[in-house]
């Protein structure tokens with residue numbers, strides 16, 4: 275009897291996984307339908323390519339900075355987006371970088387939890403970096419210089435509601451340390467690479483995948499970031515997103531050096547099991563929740 279129940283459960287899960295994959299494929303079809311909108315974005319990328327290529331190539335190789343590309347206002351400017359910035363460099367260098375948006379990971383607004391996750395002293399360095407950035411205007415309302423923070427859960431859990439957590443971060447960081455920032459992005463831990471290995475070793479991979487699947491949100495599948503952003507590797511190869519880049523899943527044979535927007539628009543996004551991390555709960559992207 276127990277055996278039968280277990281088989282029924284597995285069959286049920288397989289069916290739900292198939293349904294979820296079907297919805298992801300539906301989302302891919304929607305991508306082709308939004309051809310005009312994507313065409314506009316890609317035109318901006320194409321126009322900016324020549325003038326920005328040299329600068330982007332240089333910045334892609336700058337140590338301690340991981341760069342992605344972000345399409346901006348009409349006119350086609352591309353700006354670089356540092357995600358990890360050495361605290362010692364943060365204040366001075368970015369001040370001269372112009373319209374660069376700073377996005378920095380801060381696991382929690384309390385020292386104990388941040389240092390436990392990232393190592394002793396990390397919290398203090400992060401606060402110091404925020405102070406320097408605030409001093410030159412980053413995170414200060416009205417300055418136009420954006421400083422956003424990133425939260426991702428410790429372990430195999432979904433992040434809490436983004437707006438409520440952002441309010442907690444803002445209140446506590448200002449009261450305790452006098453530092454400011456613009457927004458908080460909650461990001462789901464993707465079941466890839468080191469995190470996946472850790473889950474495997476501790477027997478948590480299957481429960482975590484079940485959790486992501488159970489939290490599948492069709493609305494989040496509609497807004498996955500690979501529908502409007504691409505990721506570019508240090509060698510110019512194009513990926514659907516950071517995660518596919520980490521998994522070495524190149525988008526076809528696409529490269530920024532022989533950029534062809536027709537091919538880029540019509541590319542088939544390379545979905546995989548890890549995509550369930552983007553579609554669970556409120557959704558997840560490099561810009562936080564998507565719904």
Ligand code: SF4
Nearest residue numbers: 498500515517549552
């Ligand atoms: S992991 Fe990448 S390809 Fe998959 S849904 Fe998320 S953004 Fe898209």
